[in-house]
Amino acid sequence: MDNNNIAPNTSVPDYITNMQQYNYVRISKYFMLYEFEDPLTHLVILHPRLLLAATQLRITLKDKFTIIAAYKDPKAETTEGSYSHDAHAAGLAIDVIHKDIDKETFKLVAEGSGFNSIVDYSEYIHLEVALKVPTGVKTNA
Ligand SMILES: [Zn+2]
16 A cells, blocks of 8 residues: 555645634534634633533523633643633633623523623623532432
């Protein structure tokens, strides 16, 4: 077999070369994987509980919010310092901006969608799920 006879890159269809290369993968009806990646390293850790809560939020609010940050790679160099102990580094948090809905209503819907911690940073809202279900909370599991 002739191993040198490898197809050139020019055979890749335009729709693939033109789209974002990393994590251009649909992970649910509502989200692409790249929405949760670190924008610098393209690495991603996504806890299923975060995807579930984000999905519930999307079902309720449709396009009334946008994820502006999700996984933050602890190894990525940023001016904000290390994320090693951050919920973002554990795949448990997203930062979002909302539109066409008032902030208090948005926070209530986020809480009802399964986010355990909601922090208002005024320019954006930090939404975080707990790694473990708090005691006293009933689940269907
Ligand atoms: Zn955050």
